[in-house]
Amino acid sequence: MVNAGMGELVEIILPVRDMNTQVAFYRDMLGLHVYEPEAVQDFRDFYDVKLYTGTCMLVLHTVRGEESNSEHAPKLVFRVADLRQSRELLQEQQIEMGEIRSPENGLLICDGKDPEGNIFSLESSDEQAQQPIKVTSQPGRATTYVSINSRRGRSITLLRDNKFVIALEVAGIILLNIARTPLNLVSLLTVFLVIMALLWLRGSSWSQMGLRTPLHWRSTLLTGLIGGLVLFLMSTLVFSPIIETFVHSAPNTQLLDTVRGNPIELATTLISIWTSVAFGEELIYRGYLFNRIADVFNDSGLGWTIAVFGQAIIFGLAHIYQGLAGILLTTAYGVMAGLLYLISRRNLWPCVIAHGLVDTISTILRFTGMA
Structure with missing residues (x-):
């Protein structure tokens, strides 16, 4: 034997x-x-x-x-x-x-x-x-x-474990957003590609940020649609009147008036909303920045709380072209979208759907002259 x-x-x-x-x-x-x-x-x-x-x-x-x-x-x-x-x-x-x-x-x-x-x-x-x-x-x-001794191994270790480096990474993406709006020096695609490179360098993926296939698409779609309606009503009927009362002005959205009565402009705007705006911004703010801010605080309860408000403030400042009222309103929206992200177990699809729905309703109302 x-x-x-x-x-x-x-x-x-x-x-x-x-x-x-x-x-x-x-x-x-x-x-x-x-x-x-x-x-x-x-x-x-x-x-x-x-x-x-x-x-x-x-x-x-x-x-x-x-x-x-x-x-x-x-x-x-x-x-x-x-x-x-x-x-x-x-x-x-x-x-x-x-x-x-x-x-x-x-x-x-x-x-x-x-x-x-x-x-x-x-x-x-x-x-x-x-x-x-x-x-x-x-x-x-x-x-x-x-x-662990390879160049990528060292970068993964550094970007996963070093809180100072993570904080610098978040600051860098914030600066890129400032360069994107209001300075218009870089595009949304540039920010997206930089984030893609950072994800690769630390051995991560968009799936870990929340861009994963839902277990049930029907419930995900329903969550996104209901969430979008709630976010639109809260922004329009609650936050907007309160903000306008305190700052004595409304968000400056004149750049969006090109769709008014223009079917072709309406169609191209809606395509942009459901691609670069709803999809791209949710990946950057609710996906990437949300999780990286939480990483600075070891993904603790305090970290997620700070992340909810941190990504919302960055999102609001990205809309500085809308004036103070626009910054405050989009910051409030960012907080609500962040909560939807957590409620959805950090799945980005409900946030993408909600964001697209909110902007679609606003654009159609502007097209018809009701906004």
């Missing part, structure tokens, strides 16, 4: 398709503790979720919708004292074994197949194993890693 030095069973990897539903079952119904990630309520953007069973880890692993269940059977993970020796002993017995890899600092893993083709893994500790950094892990995609 050959003993490959198997130790304790440390993980069972279970393939899942709906991460939130499966986490809710094992956590809320069976009482397992979520070990990683911590302090998270929405698990849709996580490729792996670990739950502690008391003896080993249950790892819920997202698989693509088009793949069959047979391709992703549950996998057992065993801890061994010497992975290299155990691998060689199994190979001598004609057991198919994969290459050794190091997904985490000090950890070696090797996959194999039993005589019936079921996949298992061996893992062991190794102080010489190089620590890689996990780049964005998304459902349907394999997790990728970069070396």
